[in-house]
Amino acid sequence: MTSLDDLPIRADLRGEKPYGAPQLDVPYALNTNENPYPPSERLVKALGAAVMDVAGSLNRYPDRDAVALRGDLAAFLNRESLDGAPPGAALTARQVWAANGSNEIIQQILQAFGGSGRSALGFEPSYSMHQAITRVSGTRWIDAHRAEDFGLEPERAVAAIKEHRPDVVFLTSPNNPTGTALPLEAIEAALDAAPGMVVVDEAYGEFRRAGTPSALSLLPGRPRLIVTRTMSKAFAMAGTRLGYLAADPAVLDALLLVRLPYHLSSVTQAVARTAVAFGDELLGTVGALRRERDDLVAWLRAEGLTVADSDANFVLFGTFPDRRRVWEALLERGVLIREVGPPEWLRVSVGTPDEMAAFRTALKESL
Ligand SMILES: Cc1ncc(COP(=O)(O)O)c(C=O)c1O
Numbered sequence: 001m002t003s004l005d006d007l008p009i010r011a012d013l014r015g016e017k018p019y020g021a022p023q024l025d026v027p028y029a030l031n032t033n034e035n036p037y038p039p040s041e042r043l044v045k046a047l048g049a050a051v052m053d054v055a056g057s058l059n060r061y062p063d064r065d066a067v068a069l070r071g072d073l074a075a076f077l078n079r080e081s082l083d084g085a086p087p088g089a090a091l092t093a094r095q096v097w098a099a100n101g102s103n104e105i106i107q108q109i110l111q112a113f114g115g116s117g118r119s120a121l122g123f124e125p126s127y128s129m130h131q132a133i134t135r136v137s138g139t140r141w142i143d144a145h146r147a148e149d150f151g152l153e154p155e156r157a158v159a160a161i162k163e164h165r166p167d168v169v170f171l172t173s174p175n176n177p178t179g180t181a182l183p184l185e186a187i188e189a190a191l192d193a194a195p196g197m198v199v200v201d202e203a204y205g206e207f208r209r210a211g212t213p214s215a216l217s218l219l220p221g222r223p224r225l226i227v228t229r230t231m232s233k234a235f236a237m238a239g240t241r242l243g244y245l246a247a248d249p250a251v252l253d254a255l256l257l258v259r260l261p262y263h264l265s266s267v268t269q270a271v272a273r274t275a276v277a278f279g280d281e282l283l284g285t286v287g288a289l290r291r292e293r294d295d296l297v298a299w300l301r302a303e304g305l306t307v308a309d310s311d312a313n314f315v316l317f318g319t320f321p322d323r324r325r326v327w328e329a330l331l332e333r334g335v336l337i338r339e340v341g342p343p344e345w346l347r348v349s350v351g352t353p354d355e356m357a358a359f360r361t362a363l364k365e366s367l
Contacts, residue, residue, distance in 0.1 A: 026331070028359065030348050030359060033233055046277075046278065057266070062266035064262050069276070072272075074091040077246060095248065096244055096246050097244060097247070097251075097255055098242060098244040099244070099263060100268065101232060102232070103129055106129065106133050109255070111258035113168050113196060113254070114168050115138050115139055119139060119142050120170065121161065122141075122170040123146045125150070126170065127175075128340075139167070142160075144160035145160075154189035157171070157186050167197065168199060169197070169198045171186070174204040177340045177345075179314060181209070187200055188218065191224065202214060202229050203232070204234070204311070206233070206286050207313045208312075209311050214227070226245050227246045229245065234285075235283065236282050237275045289350050299360060305317050308345075313349060314347050314349045317346060319344035323344055326367065327339045
């Protein structure tokens with residue numbers, strides 16, 4: 001049988017493992033940070049109608065630039081205000097770009113601003129796909145590090161950026177897998193020090209605690225800043241595959257050079273527009289998930305565990321000399337969480353009250 005080694009694959013891909021959390025059929029899947037609440041019946045009907053609407057013209061290519069969807073997303077960002085503060089200057093479709101998940105957004109950013117002879121830097125532990133997409137795009141990856149408490153002070157960020165002078169810097173806030181949000185000062189300091197683009201990955205931005213501002217407020221006058229978002233998490237639309245970014249219009253001009261023509265299908269655009277129209281309903285679960293998260297953090301601490309502060313819809317906890325044993329014991333009880341991040345820690349996504357009760361019971365039995 002032919003194996004991968006027999007094929008003339010790129011040398012830098014030899015020995016690499018495909019990305020992927022296990023997709024197991026378990027009663028309690030708390031491993032990929034999805035929103036546990038499915039769409040309402042009303043939304044399911046609206047989504048069906050939206051797909052019906054475009055079905056009759058699927059012989060035609062979609063709007064290549066997804067202009068209507070981008071306008072909807074810009075209006076949504078302008079409305080977003082979790083703690084009373086507006087996100088910054090009003091955004092328009094010229095400053096918002098969309099793709100198949102924020103992973104594709106990140107890929108397009110690296111295709112435009114990374115590549116051969118260029119580098120991208122991230123602060124670990126963080127989202128492993130930043131590194132993986134960087135490598136696949138032919139860009140050199142540079143590992144920098146967060147502090148012991150997973151925070152990133154401005155001085156630490158600036159020192160790493162000045163030392164390596166990367167073309168792209170990734171700042172994840174709230175960070176995956178630690179849940180840590182960054183103060184705006186750290187992002188501003190990174191922008192001042194960076195010679196290239198600074199990407200603030202806010203995949204979990206909607207879950208941040210009150211008083212934690214979004215980097216969107218920094219966009220005016222900063223053309224090297226890109227803020228990425230997704231509909232996969234708070235927006236409860238992971239199956240739609242829709243990520244987006246806000247940035248200076250010149251950044252969009254750069255991305256137009258690398259994106260594949262017609263990258264967003266008519267069905268995706270129609271479904272995403274419907275979801276944005278139901279934004280208040282979809283994001284209506286965020287408050288409950290944030291409370292559930294805070295209760296979970298308090299409970300884990302009361303159980304004597306070490307827990308990272310979380311501004312996201314997951315919690316990193318530990319520390320376990322043998323985390324695999326705990327992960328397996330949970331799985332035997334039907335609870336799938338994620339073995340990710342620093343070696344002695346585990347990450348659990350925040351689910352419904354029932355899912356959290358099952359997790360608590362299973363964890364108590366597993367410790
Ligand atoms: C920090 C971060 N960024 C981006 C993504 C990618 O999300 P998607 O491609 O579903 O938008 C994830 C998914 O887990 C993530 O954790």
